Amino acid sequence: MEVTTLLYRLLLFECILMGTEVQNTCTQKSDAVFLRIHPNRQQHFEYDPVSFHCEGGDGSAQLRGVRSSEEINPECQRKRTSTGFVCTISNIYAADSGEYWCETKGGQRSNSVNITVTAGSVILESPALPGIEGDTVSLNCRSKAIIPDLQAYFYKDDLLMENSSAGKMAIISVSKLDVGLYKCSIPGVGESPGNWFAVRALQTETCPFFYLLLVLRTVFTIVLVTLLLLLVGLLHCGKLRVTHK
Template identity: 60%
Template sequence: MCVSLWRNLILTLILCLSLSDAAFHIVPDRLQVFEYESVYFHCEGLEDSAQLRGIRNTEGFVSTCEERMSVLFCIILRAYGEDAGQYWCETKGGDRSNSVNITITAGSVILESPVVPVMEGNKVTLRCRNKTTSSHLPADFYKDDLFIRSSSTGEMTIHSVSKSDEGLYKCRISDVGESAESWLAVRGKTLHHLKLKLDENI
């Protein structure tokens, strides 16, 4: 009886996680963008893309969109400072997806970081990018305003991410500038471990 209840509980939790992964959501190509660069988004997770009205922020809808295989793709061809802010997908019925915060900088440095949560235990690389050169310049990395490390390549890799790595990250290139902050989200493996435990007990 107890084993059966435990099994049903785990299956319910796993189902909820699966639904969450497949839920209506928005994904940008980057969280930080230099001014005048393009920003790409797509909306997914709806069974019928005809329900989608588009991608918008507080100022209005992104006008340049196209549908491909039931996924809506939108682009801001030339981003300006006023394009910064929260973006979300919206249905014709008024339902909204998660929102993402896009930073548009007129400065010379951005931080390239994951746009979706990173699974615990996976590897993640943060890159400090200079607007005027494609070469990798030495950079300093910060988490929650505290210095973490310097990198001669302008990259910082965390080989096995944990929840303690979650936070606001930024980078600085000496004599060039400092990036804005971006949130690194980390998703735990709790339900995955529960499923393994369930399989052991069946």
């Protein structure tokens, strides 16, 4: 009876411990800092407004950036939101091209977003963040001036991929094979800057270490139960021997 009670308490303790570790893992993920931008694209025309949304963290995050190999604190109009803050640059310039991220006072850093600001007449609109494997990503060749019946040519690594009369191209079921340098051109108008398109793997778990912790805890619990059952068996055999003497 005492051994059974001990077994029950150990199993209960194990379940509580596993739940605590999984909860801590999920909490750490939910506290992560994340950066997204609006409009959601890598390339922008000069004098366009661009907003940087820093979400999550401990509330101390600041927008950071690297322009021309120099790390800076970008000047922008900062506004608090329910999930973090927004920094808006009302008129962005070619000199603002670079890498941006959010960073807390404790050194916690978000994902990075690279943007290109051009004084040219054409940009390639593609998502600012890497494409996710299996998704469909739309590319749009955009002219600064309104052009009816826009004809656009799309290139990957300087090789012609598609000629579109609608100025749009779709990458269906994105994979690692789609990684590369993209650009587009509009006859008689101009060519966009090159745009590096990256792809990341699909992550289905809300908490990335949940299943790993679950497997490890399950194995540990099985081993623990096996040892305790073995102990119970040995004790029972010992009692039988004592009884038969």
